[in-house]
Amino acid sequence: MTQDTCTLTIDGHRIELPILTGPTGDRVIDISTLREQTGVTTLDPSFANTASCRSAISWIDGDKGRLLYRGxxxxxxxxxxxxxxxxxxxxxxxxxxxxxxxxxxxxxxxxxxxxxxxxxxxxxxxxxxxxxxxxxxxxxxxxxxxxxxxxxxxxxxxxxxxxxxxxxxxxxxxxxxxxxxxxxxxxxxxxxxxxxxxxxxxxxxxxxxxxxxxxxxxxxxxxxxxxxxxxxxxxxxxxxxxxxxxxxxxxxxxxxxxxxxxxxxGANVNAVRQLERIAASGLTPSQYVARVKDGKDRIAGFGHRVYRNWDPRARILRGVVGPLLDSMNRPDPLLEIARELEATVLSDDYFIERRLYPNVDFYSGIILRALGIPLNMFTVMFAIGRxxxxxxxxxxxxxDPTTRIARPRQLYVGRPDATWVPRELRRAQA
Ligand SMILES: CC(C)(COP(=O)(O)OP(=O)(O)OC[C@H]1O[C@@H](n2cnc3c(N)ncnc32)[C@H](O)[C@@H]1OP(=O)(O)O)[C@@H](O)C(=O)NCCC(=O)NCCS
Incomplete structure (x- = not known):
């Protein structure tokens, strides 16, 4: 692990924070002493910019679409x-x-x-x-x-x-x-x-x-x-x-x-339900995509917080699903719809701009269907796997001897000075 530093100025006071670089090139600013040094914390809803721990178990490169298990x-x-x-x-x-x-x-x-x-x-x-x-x-x-x-x-x-x-x-x-x-x-x-x-x-x-x-x-x-x-x-x-x-x-x-x-x-269930809906509605995948976009809905099985490229697991499943259905002699009309939907989404500007690609849940449901696993068990199968x-x-x-109880802070946005009112004097809130 290599170390560099960056400087942060708060209220005219300069502090140095370490920048750690992991073996795969990930860089993080270590802010664990920030509050102690400055009295200030950070705001990062949904932790999109926060590394919550050091871990050596799996690694994802979201831009290149890579996943490693123990390297x-x-x-x-x-x-x-x-x-x-x-x-x-x-x-x-x-x-x-x-x-x-x-x-x-x-x-x-x-x-x-x-x-x-x-x-x-x-x-x-x-x-x-x-x-x-x-x-x-x-x-x-x-x-x-x-x-x-x-x-x-x-x-x-x-x-x-x-x-x-x-x-x-x-x-x-x-x-x-x-x-x-x-x-x-x-x-x-x-x-x-x-x-x-x-x-x-x-x-x-x-x-x-x-x-x-x-x-x-x-x-x-x-x-x-x-x-x-x-x-x-x-x-x-x-x-x-x-x-x-x-x-x-x-x-x-x-x-x-x-x-x-x-x-x-739960997205693996919705991905299959979505294909069933397209099949039942008689809409083409591009009509379906246009409708979903207008309703600001999401296409199940697409997008990921970390991947801004193909999810490598989706790529593997995409490669095996066709041959699998053939060798099991279980053709599935949903596979054809899935392929058309994928092609439509990948060539649509909305999805291109947002870098939304198929994730693991897009093709996994078709495989589970071929195996005879009922829809309400799909997420259970994911749980066994995870x-x-x-x-x-x-x-x-x-x-890890340095583990402490997980205890994030918050930015309190409530009233700072409310007073208690006796019940008989309270009025309904507008
Ligand atoms: C996985 C997921 C929750 C990631 O969420 P996220 O990182 O918070 O993504 P964001 O909400 O920041 O999305 C960025 C933009 O892409 C859009 N977007 C993300 N996923 C989308 C999808 N599946 N279909 C349509 N639009 C999508 C968002 O609406 C947002 O658009 P905006 O910038 O105009 O507001 C999200 O992509 C999603 O809900 N996908 C469908 C469910 C799914 O397949 N989950 C399984 C993940 S393995």
């Missing part, structure tokens, strides 16, 4: 068909696992895949048609009481991480089964991570699902591409909650809630 380009994971479990281990531990480490982790994942018997009671208490994201967040939080994570060293952390990664897929499948009124399916000890999830999703008591290689590889890629993404909204949420000392499961449960929103993980990232960030922060 390795995301394309390498796709080209080498790296498994989701190995990707997770790399993100969480910081190094590529040895065979022995991998075997041990796989053993833990298998061992922890069933849910605590009492957890069934919670599932039974949700009303029919409950949203699987609500169930998932509640159930992960409930793990704090059933599984009681006490992280004191690396071994207890590895144990809790495996427990969470393993159970989240059982919880996801069981949430789906609960939402359609079917009994939960037990995990199988002979299946790998992704195949086991598909078994729990698609098996029924009278018919076992036979894992399909092509489908499992596609789902694996989906999970790998979602595994981490810098200080995004849900990851920042996990870090903020964890900074108070909250346990790993409670912190990740908060991450699920943050992911739920339309502007974050779990290793959340765990890695929680641990990175936990291990």
């Amino acid at each position: 390795i380009p995301i394309e390498t994971f796709a080209e080498n068909k790296v498994s989701f479990v190995e990707t997770a281990m790399l993100l969480i531990s910081g190094h590529l696992p040895t065979q022995a480490e991998r075997d041990r982790f796989a053993e833990l994942l298998t061992e922890y895949s069933p849910l605590h018997r009492n957890m069934d009671l919670h599932f039974n208490a949700f009303p029919p048609n409950s949203h699987p994201m609500a169930i998932m967040s509640s159930m992960i939080n409930a793990m704090s009481t059933h599984d009681r994570p006490r992280i004191t060293d690396d071994a207890s952390f590895a144990d809790a991480a495996a427990k969470l990664m393993s159970k989240v897929r059982t919880i996801a499948a069981a949430s789906y089964k609960a939402s359609i009124g079917e009994p939960a399916v037990y995990p199988r000890y002979d299946l790998k991570y992704v195949e086991n999830f598909m078994h729990m999703m698609f098996s029924v008591p009278y018919r076992l699902y036979e894992p399909d290689d092509i489908a499992a590889r596609a789902l694996n890629l989906f999970l790998v591409l979602h595994a981490d993404h810098g200080q995004n909204c849900s990851t920042s949420t996990v870090r903020v909650v964890g900074s108070s000392g909250a346990n790993l499961f409670a912190s990740c449960s908060a991450g699920v809630c943050a992911l739920w929103g339309d502007r974050h993980g 779990m290793p990232g959340w765990i890695a960030h929680w641990k990175e922060q936990f291990d």
Whole structure:
């Protein structure tokens, strides 16, 4: 890390602030002593100009459309068909696992895949048609009481991480089964991570699902591409909650809630709904885009706070979606509409000026549809994929001796001098 300085003058008083440069050339002004030195803080709504921490987990170059996991380009994971479990281990531990480490982790994942018997009671208490994201967040939080994570060293952390990664897929499948009124399916000890999830999703008591290689590889890629993404909204949420000392499961449960929103993980649902709307309306994609722009609405699956270029994950998914549908023999009319919509948006001045490109959610929904994942489970799938990232960030922060509770300041814009009025003398506000 190299260091430079800049000078700031406030009320005639000059102070020097360090400028830090990371190994990839990112430059940040370190303002951590600003208030102490000057009594002044900074205003940065939505943190668009704020680096909230130092992190070595993933890196994004928004201008060039690049993403690295622990220094390795995301394309390498796709080209080498790296498994989701190995990707997770790399993100969480910081190094590529040895065979022995991998075997041990796989053993833990298998061992922890069933849910605590009492957890069934919670599932039974949700009303029919409950949203699987609500169930998932509640159930992960409930793990704090059933599984009681006490992280004191690396071994207890590895144990809790495996427990969470393993159970989240059982919880996801069981949430789906609960939402359609079917009994939960037990995990199988002979299946790998992704195949086991598909078994729990698609098996029924009278018919076992036979894992399909092509489908499992596609789902694996989906999970790998979602595994981490810098200080995004849900990851920042996990870090903020964890900074108070909250346990790993409670912190990740908060991450699920943050992911739920339309502007974050919920966009993969809207991207598919949008294609369905275009198909049903009979509008051409360019008529649809014109209408959306007039209504000042947003095109789901486009735009990103950091990328001002193609999201590399969207580029990878765009490349695999066609061949995948062909090899599964599942043509999808929405793919044609998606391609036309993409071409329309990318040649439209409004989007060109604002540098809005497809993001990961634009094509991922078509892949999930081909795999038979229902629409209300799309964001849950994102959550399973993002779990290793959340765990890695929680641990990175936990291990950092300089971590303090997250506690931003504000610019107070309320009244400075209001007086209390007795109830009988109050008048209705205009
Ligand atoms: C991802 C997202 C929340 C980023 O938001 P942001 O960084 O705050 O972007 P901004 O609100 O600063 O947008 C900049 C401009 O582009 C416009 N814009 C951003 N995304 C747009 C979209 N998908 N469709 C149309 N216009 C969009 C904004 O209206 C704004 O226009 P203005 O300058 O005329 O006001 C935003 O692009 C979005 O809502 N996209 C759709 C949802 C989505 O796909 N989310 C998944 C992200 S992985």
